[in-house]
Amino acid sequence: MATENKTPVLSVEHVTMRFGGLTAVSGLSFDAYPREITALIGPNGAGKTTMFNCITGFYKPTEGRILLRHGSGQEYFLERMDDFKISQVAGVARTFQNIRLFSGMTVLENLMVAQHNKLMVASGYTIGGIFGSGRFRRAEQDAIELAKAWLEKVRLIDRADDPAGDLPYGDQRRLEIARAMCTGPRLLCLDEPAAGLNPRESDELNKLLRAIRSENDISILLIEHDMSVVMQISDHVVVLDYGQKISDGTPAHVKSDPAVIRAYLGVEDEDEDALAAKAVAEALGETK
């Protein structure tokens, strides 16, 4: 792989996440490289979203380490940081499987909220802003310009003054990505960005994600069920099943990996019959 001599942006090392007796993720390690799209795939319940929540700080992993490296060499241990600090300081932005926009605020306001920390400093933590300081007004103008640029990219500029809750589903998905990008992240985590999109919209999403990767110094980590999206745009695929990594590599490599095929399509019929017969025999043996 061409990526092997690069330093990874994100290193997940032996992460285990337990909820009571349930181990959702166990001993998972993988890397995500700069300017690459890494896809995390696996059957339902494989622990993909749990892993995502660990990276973005919504869960604290039971064991293991999650390391984020900036280009400057600065390193952050994400498992020790508060969720909002992970976005604010480490520069990890995310979207959600079930869209979480501020539906009662306009599209533009959604993007302004995303630039909160920057504007907060410019407004002198509100004190300067109250008195209308020039510095804040300039920062606000810049923030609007950035928001406009992203609205152009996701083709929502005409709906900038409409409430986010009024947008159709596909537009809401794109707006959520634009909002995450407005925080100026190093790592963008997308949780099923193509869920509920029609083929044309998911094709458009592919283009958008490629554009984001090529125009910004950013890595993308995505969870996706839609294999057309995964295979077309990802540079690197990590496959999970029952909380463990079963395959890791380029899309072509993963596609032909027998372990992956087994996880997705199940074991072959004969084996399954044999297993069932064995289970029945065991059960009978126990009762006798």
Place this chain on the structure above:
Amino acid sequence: MSSQDLGATRAGYDWPAIIKDLIGTTIVSLLLMVPIVAYKSVITQYSLVLQARWGTVAIILAVILGARLMMHLFVWNREPAPVSAAKASAPPKKSLSEQIGPWVFPALVAFAVLLPIISGGDRRTIDLGIYILTYVMLGWGLNIVVGLAGLLDLGYVAFYAVGAYAYALLSTVYFPLWFGDGMVPWAFYITLPIAGLLAALWGVILGFPVLRLRGDYLAIVTLAFGEIIRLVLINWFDFTNGPQGITVPKATFFGLPFTAGPGGFADFFGIEHNRIYYYMFLYYVILLLALLTYFVTNRLRRLPIGRAWEALREDEIACRSLGINTTNTKLTAFAIGAMFGGFAGCFFATRQGFVSPESFVFIESAIILAIVVLGGLGSQIGIVFAAIAIMGSFELFRELSVLQEYLPEGTDPVHFRMLAVGLAMVLMMRFRPRGFVTRRQPTVFLKERKAVSGDLVKEGHG
């Protein structure tokens, strides 16, 4: 077209369904009326007897069934108007509220400024104005916490109490002690910011333990906090003088007392002494304070902090994913909301001339919250109308001596005021469940400021 015409004329009646409904109505009415109406307990000289009133029951039942039948015959059988026509005409029509919207606030301010002059120095009108403006200000303060940040606070009156007692204690005990009596005339002006700061501090103190709570749990803890403050005021006798309260000095016009003698306000300006000047002065002070609340809140909404409050109301998890420190955001909402409550409390103390824990009971918090909810969460103009409606109707009931003639002996119309507010609330829930003003004005726009429909705006989860 022909089907539309048919819709206007009545289609055939579905008699079996109507009869079924009337039988159902009879059963429900009887279930309700038998225990309430059918028997009246009468105390005779020796015993308590039940007096049957089946005649009354029959009359009420006949009225109910008749009304219901009329509804069936003339109202409920009409076919709905064709949808396409309604939809086509809806979008281009600009609603009345949108047309007059921008003029409402300036008109209200102009009216408020001129009120003492229009009323011709009528003390009762000015008093009512002061009363309503105090609640408008409290409503605007609570609106920051409940309407913008979406945190349900049932103990807001605690901050009002902190402000009032801050003024009472500083002006009567500590100022004379620290600076001598010379500073007492200035006490109001010096204490006002201090009262606000102290209330804000208490807002943060309340905020910290409740940060993790949401919804009902938050409401209960804030309610308890309000009660704790009141109970401390009652029981800490050495400090607060307990239930006896504290008599506080009246405010002065920048050091000039409103007294008849030389050196007073009237003497200084060479006008005749009249007590009304003092009330006018108080009126303008509370008007200024309320306007300060309005403009500061409006400004804050357009700053990152205000947007973060509203984002918090919409979706807290999304806020955190965008790097917003929700802890600080909640605390600032509590602190700034409480600060305005503290200002209002300081004013209240000087207007009353007396503070006691009795003024800060739970019902006050409930009334302020009712004003915010009736006005429409987050809407500042709505709160003005709600305050006028609720506080005005309270006062109205005091004045209704006319009603006395129609009421049984010994009933005072004042006793019905809560009943009227309750009825108003029920009607509001039926017809305007989201308050008077439901549309939300966006804080920033590219081309056109379009109000956001209330259906999309969330109410927060606490």
